[in-house]
Structure formats: C-alpha cells, structure tokens
Amino acid sequence: MKTIETLLRDNIKKLVPYSSARDEFKGEGKVFLDANENSFGDPFIDSNTSYNRYPDPHQKKLKTKIAAIKNINTQNIFLGNGSDEAIDILFRAFCNPAIDNVIIVPPTYGMYEVSANINDVAIKKVLLNTEFQLDVPAILSSIDDRTKLIFLCSPNNPTGNSLNRKDIEQILNAFSGIVVLDEAYIDFSFQKSFSQDLFAYPNLVVLQTLSKAYGLAALRVGMAFASRDIINVFNKIKPPYNINAASQQIALDALNETELNKKRVMEIISQRNFLVAEVKRLAFVKKVFNSDANFILLRVDDANELYKYLSQNFIVVRNRSSVVLCVGCLRITVGTPEENILLINTLAKYKK
Numbered sequence: 001m002k003t004i005e006t007l008l009r010d011n012i013k014k015l016v017p018y019s020s021a022r023d024e025f026k027g028e029g030k031v032f033l034d035a036n037e038n039s040f041g042d043p044f045i046d047s048n049t050s051y052n053r054y055p056d057p058h059q060k061k062l063k064t065k066i067a068a069i070k071n072i073n074t075q076n077i078f079l080g081n082g083s084d085e086a087i088d089i090l091f092r093a094f095c096n097p098a099i100d101n102v103i104i105v106p107p108t109y110g111m112y113e114v115s116a117n118i119n120d121v122a123i124k125k126v127l128l129n130t131e132f133q134l135d136v137p138a139i140l141s142s143i144d145d146r147t148k149l150i151f152l153c154s155p156n157n158p159t160g161n162s163l164n165r166k167d168i169e170q171i172l173n174a175f176s177g178i179v180v181l182d183e184a185y186i187d188f189s190f191q192k193s194f195s196q197d198l199f200a201y202p203n204l205v206v207l208q209t210l211s212k213a214y215g216l217a218a219l220r221v222g223m224a225f226a227s228r229d230i231i232n233v234f235n236k237i238k239p240p241y242n243i244n245a246a247s248q249q250i251a252l253d254a255l256n257e258t259e260l261n262k263k264r265v266m267e268i269i270s271q272r273n274f275l276v277a278e279v280k281r282l283a284f285v286k287k288v289f290n291s292d293a294n295f296i297l298l299r300v301d302d303a304n305e306l307y308k309y310l311s312q313n314f315i316v317v318r319n320r321s322s323v324v325l326c327v328g329c330l331r332i333t334v335g336t337p338e339e340n341i342l343l344i345n346t347l348a349k350y351k352k
C-alpha cells in the first residue's frame, strides 16, 4: 500500500481548495450579507422551505443520518451528486491523463470506462470468468507501476451476482493503489458490505447510492466511504455546494422512513425471486443468472427479437446482448407485483 499522498496527482497535492463564504465564517450570525444571496428570499412566499441560501457544503445533517444507518463515522463519508461524481473525482485526484491507467473487469457498469475516457486515462480490461467472478491472477499480473485504480462492482451490474469476498480481499491486499468497490446494489444482497472494513484497508473506496434501494434516483445522492485521507481528497476537489439543499432535505426525510425502506427492499427481493422462478419456466429462456440485485439477467434464444417484442408491448428492458460475456442477454429490473405479472403474461404470449 502506497500512502494516499504519494498516489495523488501533483496538481491536486498542491491545490488550494475553494473557500466558500460558509466555510470562512464559523460563528453565530443573524444577518448574512457574505455570500451575495438574495436576502429577500425565494419566490415561494408561502412555503415553509426556503432556497435563497447556499446549502451546507459539508452536508452535516445528512451525513450524520447516513453515519448512523451505515455504522460509519461521518469523517469517512463523502456525498456526491450521484456515485458518478465520486467516480469522476477519483480519476481527477489520482490519474494523470495520458500517463496513468486503471483496471476494470467487464462486463460491468459502463461509467468507469466513460469516466476514464473523459479524463484521458488508459483502461486495462480483465474480463470476469464465465461464472462472472474475478480472474485474480490476471488482474494482479496486469497491474503496472502506473496503475492507480481498480474498479470492482459487487453485486455486479449487469450480471447481478456478488463477487467472492476472498477474491476482493486478495486484490485489496496485493494492490498498492486504490480499490474502488461499487456496492450500489448491496442492500438487495445478503453479503456483508465492505463498508465495515475501512480501517483494515486504507486503500479501499466503497461506493453506495440512494438511487436504488432508497428509491431516490432523481435526487442524485451517491456515497463514498473511505479512510479520512481519501475523504479529505474528495472534499478538496468537489464543487463546494455539490449536493443541493432540496436533495439534502428530501434525502434526510426519506432516510427517516426506516421501516418503509426496509419493507420495500424485502418486497423487491421477494419479487426478484418470483421473477426468477417464472422466467425459468419459459422455453426460450436458456439461462437465468443468480442475482443479488434488484434486476435479473437472462439469456434467451433471440435477445434482439424479444427486446423488440417487449417494447412493442410497451415494456422496456435493457438489451445487453452486445456486451462481452452477455451475448443473448436481457437485463430486467424488478418491478411492482402488477408490473411483474404483466411482464410474465406478456412473455408467456411470446411466439404463441
């Protein structure tokens, strides 16, 4: 393991971060004339909420809530405008364009590759094996001294399976750069999150999100959990007000709905099991992959044709058949019970 300082790009090491008005004044104020806000208020005169002031750049209330739910210290939490912001910041912090490289393990989430391309960072691809598990020896042997990040996703998108914990640990122990473990779907899984292992692995960044299990995709709130050294880097680079006030407030309210949130996740898991059992009975379904996520991946006789048939019936799924190792595969998100029954009934009528 190299220190975070030695992994950082030089420009980031030297960076003097933006200091916001809210950062510079720490005491108790009554009249705020320091940030060029509109002191008259927002246009929603009768509303209880007001949006004329800049939001808390450190998202203290929301982080305190997340810290309690996830059993993580607030100082080990970064909140981003979606996980995508955290991914982009990792590239900008650690990867010198046209010099450094990262490892990704397809088939996986497309954003790692896009973000690498945007930042002009080379990508080494080490395919998952046919069980959709990590090829650890191949990953380790493709590391060179310019490899800064390794992206792993568990449960993986689009395959749905969890990666073997021992394999992830092996990479964490062997790699001297940063391992990014994307746990966007962890709430639908019975696997243990790595978020409780930050002390053991100072080079680990765990990504989670409010977009899936918490039903808040539109708010754009992603989370990164990591050592304080890495979180400090995120905070240095992020735009000062990266989570807007409405998102902070609504996310806080939503996270207070503890029972409803738990119940929903359990319902999604039980609907996933229902879908798996139902699609397995269809003759044109060749394989249904095990899923620890809120979607299933299935291999069918003619994925393009089935995709077209479903869209003609106004059911939109994701055609993954052009993705490596996913030939002939569709990815289907778990819907409500009514939506799932409609899907199954529509599939049952296919080619009949």
Ligand SMILES: *Cc1c(COP(=O)(O)O)cnc(C)c1O
Residues within 6 Å of the ligand: 081, 082, 083, 084, 085, 109, 153, 157, 182, 184, 208, 209, 210, 211, 212, 217, 220, 221, 222
């Ligand atoms: C959906 C998803 C995310 C979530 O991204 P947000 O920007 O937080 O909405 C992250 N990683 C993976 C693998 C996903 O599928």
